[in-house]
Amino acid sequence: MNIHEYQAKEVLKSYGVKIQEGIVADSPEAALEAAKKLTADTGTSWYVLKAQIHAGGRGKGEIKETGSRGVVLAKSLEDVPEKAKDILNGTLVTIQTGEEGKLVKKILVAQDVYYPGNSEPKEYYLSILLDRATGSNIIMASTEGGVNIEEIAESTPEKIIKEWVDPMLGIQPYQARNVAFKLGLEGNAFKEMVKFIMALYAAYDASDASQFEINPVLKTSDDQILAVDAKVNLDDNALYRNKDLAAMRDLDEEDPFEVEAAESGLNYVKLDGNVGCMVNGAGLAMATMDMIKLSGGEPANFLDVGGGANAQTVEAGFRIILKDPKVKAILINVFGGIVRCDRIASGVVEAYKSIGDISVPIIVRLQGTNAEEGAKIIDESGLKVTSAITLKEAAEKVQNVLSA
Incomplete structure (x- = not known):
């Protein structure tokens, strides 16, 4: 879990680490009050305003709407509100955010520590x-x-x-x-x-x-x-x-799909491809993504539903994957060990019916305990779901439907 700079500094200070003092603010008015308090507490007359997002490169990043940098220097109290206004509620684009950038809801108003003295900082x-x-x-x-x-x-x-x-x-x-x-x-x-x-x-x-x-x-x-x-x-x-x-977790800084998945007990990481993946087991999920790429496709996500998958977790996985508009097909790859394949197959059918019409094709590969029974349930469901025996076959079927 990542935390903001101002939170990180709070943690450091509590253990005796000396920090550049600062006060977090969420409005130009609050930034001015923070600057005044810093002057009273530290004597500083210059102030560093830092956008608080979970990404590096803020100093070189740029606010889309105003052209301001993510880290700026205010050389007087009068400058603070205007410079804060240029950053707050703007979209900061850095080398780590991608072109979409991140919305800045808070800034850290910090003391100037590059003051002159006996030696160069x-x-x-x-x-x-x-x-x-x-x-x-x-x-x-x-x-x-x-x-x-x-x-x-x-x-x-x-x-x-x-x-x-x-x-x-x-x-x-x-x-x-x-x-x-x-x-x-x-x-x-x-x-x-x-x-x-x-x-x-x-x-x-x-x-x-x-x-x-x-x-x-x-x-x-x-x-x-x-x-x-x-x-x-x-x-x-x-x-x-x-x-x-x-308690310092900022859900606004995290991918909403990943937050929703965590609430459902799923391990999910969003990627940039077009093939949604639902797998039981992290290692098998990695192998599944590799096979998708070897077959010419691109995985849209990593999604591990765990060893005790049931209709509820399968449905939750479906709903999260389908929220990604880039997904054009879904590959479900399950090895039946702790959980039987027929149970997973029934869960897929139940989830499909619960969600309603699913517009993207679904390929299900089941192996392990009761794999044949599971494949039969899928094939006889009457739904737009195709079964496969091997992982290679499943990945190739995904590629075929994408190319059709």
Whole structure:
């Protein structure tokens, strides 16, 4: 589960991570009040206004309606409402949103932290995530802050610092010092970075996160270390024990099909193809999508109805798939193990009748327990449903109906 920057910073601050202070606002008037409070609390006279959407590249992104960037600087209180108006309720298009963009409902009004001082401010990159290859958490850092880590990895991989942390032992102070040293820090900035890394790891571990990415981490002109941006991804499977974090979920930022599927107990991911897929089992679903592509088609979704599929889950799957206007055919691929094929076939027929007229052709491939009985139910239903024996045959039948 992703959360907004302002929420991520709240989590970080609660664990002692120093952040660029900010206040969320949902109107130009609220943005002005937020700026006034920031001046009173921090003394700042410049303000950074940041669109709050679940996507990166906001600073380089553009609001369709006004041409404003997703992150702008207001150099006075008077500038804040107008600049906020240019962002709020606009559609922000970034490299991660696609051309359709995302509606901006909130902005973060943040203090200016790039103030003059004894030294030049310097940006760094820092993230913590799980390294599945080693079963350890890994801290990744770089002196090239403000740049996508993918770009750094491709152009200057030697600038990526890696420190593996045993999740059973947790981070040790020497590991934080090692990272700070390799970043070239010294003096007070070195000490502050060590504290920053230790606190960041504590927040990552306690919140059951799958990823923390701070880009940039800023060394200010007076050697403070601050999180200027924050991307936090939480493990969905651990949200039951982090109810305060689960409450941060913003359903408006998620695909409505995926939200509806989750409410029905289905695992669904929307794709860009034209063949709807309904399968029991994640591995089988991946194989089904591969076979569709090998046969010349394009899967419209990943949909795993689970091992205990019944008429209700099949109907819910149908309804979600059919809401996608790109879907021109549906392939149901079920291996009967825990659930019998005849039960799935009956569920398909019941769901078909419950929904009413389904305009797209449906191909059903059943194998496993009571597969023959299931195929008979499909063939004798009188509905526009075609049965298949092998997965290859099913995929080819889908392609045939699409080409007809």
